Amino acid sequence: MVYSNQILRLINEMNITYENLSSKIDNAILKPNMKVSEIEAFCDQSVKYQFASVAVNSGFASIAKYFTKKSSTKLCCAIGFPLGLTSVFCKAVEIEDAINSGADELDFVINIGRLKSHDYFYIENEIKELVKAAEGKTTKLIIETCYLNKNEKINICKCALNTGVDFIKTSTGFGKNGATVDDVRLIKSIVKNYCKVKAAGGIKNLKDTLILIRNGADRIGTNSGVKIMDEFKKMIKT
Amino acid sequence: MVYSNQILRLINEMNITYENLSSKIDNAILKPNMKVSEIEAFCDQSVKYQFASVAVNSGFASIAKYFTKKSSTKLCCAIGFPLGLTSVFCKAVEIEDAINSGADELDFVINIGRLKSHDYFYIENEIKELVKAAEGKTTKLIIETCYLNKNEKINICKCALNTGVDFIKTSTGFGKNGATVDDVRLIKSIVKNYCKVKAAGGIKNLKDTLILIRNGADRIGTNSGVKIMDEFKKMIKT
Numbered sequence: 062m063v064y065s066n067q068i069l070r071l072i073n074e075m076n077i078t079y080e081n082l083s084s085k086i087d088n089a090i091l092k093p094n095m096k097v098s099e100i101e102a103f104c105d106q107s108v109k110y111q112f113a114s115v116a117v118n119s120g121f122a123s124i125a126k127y128f129t130k131k132s133s134t135k136l137c138c139a140i141g142f143p144l145g146l147t148s149v150f151c152k153a154v155e156i157e158d159a160i161n162s163g164a165d166e167l168d169f170v171i172n173i174g175r176l177k178s179h180d181y182f183y184i185e186n187e188i189k190e191l192v193k194a195a196e197g198k199t200t201k202l203i204i205e206t207c208y209l210n211k212n213e214k215i216n217i218c219k220c221a222l223n224t225g226v227d228f229i230k231t232s233t234g235f236g237k238n239g240a241t242v243d244d245v246r247l248i249k250s251i252v253k254n255y256c257k258v259k260a261a262g263g264i265k266n267l268k269d270t271l272i273l274i275r276n277g278a279d280r281i282g283t284n285s286g287v288k289i290m291d292e293f294k295k296m297i298k299t
Numbered sequence: 300m301v302y303s304n305q306i307l308r309l310i311n312e313m314n315i316t317y318e319n320l321s322s323k324i325d326n327a328i329l330k331p332n333m334k335v336s337e338i339e340a341f342c343d344q345s346v347k348y349q350f351a352s353v354a355v356n357s358g359f360a361s362i363a364k365y366f367t368k369k370s371s372t373k374l375c376c377a378i379g380f381p382l383g384l385t386s387v388f389c390k391a392v393e394i395e396d397a398i399n400s401g402a403d404e405l406d407f408v409i410n411i412g413r414l415k416s417h418d419y420f421y422i423e424n425e426i427k428e429l430v431k432a433a434e435g436k437t438t439k440l441i442i443e444t445c446y447l448n449k450n451e452k453i454n455i456c457k458c459a460l461n462t463g464v465d466f467i468k469t470s471t472g473f474g475k476n477g478a479t480v481d482d483v484r485l486i487k488s489i490v491k492n493y494c495k496v497k498a499a500g501g502i503k504n505l506k507d508t509l510i511l512i513r514n515g516a517d518r519i520g521t522n523s524g525v526k527i528m529d530e531f532k533k534m535i536k537t
Contacts, residue, residue: 091382093382093383093408093474094412094415094443095412096412096415097416097418118382119384119385119386120385120386120387121384122386143382144329144331144356144380146331146356146357146358146359146380147356147393147396148357148358148360149358151357151392154389154392158389170331172358174331174332174334174335174338175335177332178334178335180335205332208331208332235473236331
């Protein structure tokens, strides 16, 4: 009951409606062992729930596009995912291939090893090349915060501001930790309104979703979009 | 002491020498947060230990090649790694890119979702296309056994026999489980001598290495190659 009250208070304070919550969620099916039929059902459901996008691995772009093409739900593709350790050339080809299959949004993972080596020249060039390869489509730079110290987080955000990338995204969901409120606040404090923020990784319920949004997340990446929206619907009925 | 005796018995029964053990190990550095300097040191050490290969993510191929080019240690690159969910086209481009950067061996992950969907037409075609892209270089097909039931394991092995792929490899090391003796025996019972077997994922010590080799593994993938060989050296001194 205390939990419910806390959520209701957040919903009221933030003026959240069904549409402005669902339109902030990228509903993701990224695990390696999903059958094609499971991906199809997931995409179909994501459209019904009016999510911002459905996110799939790039090799499933054309399958996912079939379900999203007549809807407002975009097709988001994960690129260089989840390790970020293919070459810039390979990631650019993967982006072009995903766009050819219908991708509207591209979530690419930075070369984390180069970032840990503080090779910011490489990093900034990589982001610029991938934004260019995306030809005006929405781009999200995944920085995998769980492997970075505070300075590295600050520096990658500053780099990103020079590149035209649309979002900075905290995590792949495959690292040792996912999104935290502290990371979202830190990223937001640097990029302000020049770049959007996507929180992803380990977000499983309505409360965490609302708190992350209130702290600066413009988009939420989760595989639990349906559960979160069902929780919301139940909450506003009570 | 019982542990030592058991290992010594295995070493004697199997007639294992330093060279034929090190030449069976692919020493792998595949984690996303390794600095360039750590990859360099790892490659340098892998050459000194005379491993069969050093395995890196494809984006680090050219860096790793610098250390292996004058040695007998091959450069092995992970492709479509670890989820296997980029398109066949992207994996083929990644293989070509890795070969251009000096890769001698290519460990590629099958589209596990297609395999779970029993789309063996897709799977067999994918393997053939990737073997073709590898242009005669050594190829290893990663099937990620932890997500497969027994029939799926048998069927993918049968598929592989039609494709010219050199090895079947159990695991990426990023799935929920790695190599098991049972899986190695099962794969070996199907592919016999028509295809080699690589056990990988979770192999951390000499005893497991020896047992997997005795049960049919021709190659061992591990990030603990140095520890395993040091254990071997200590063992044969006693």
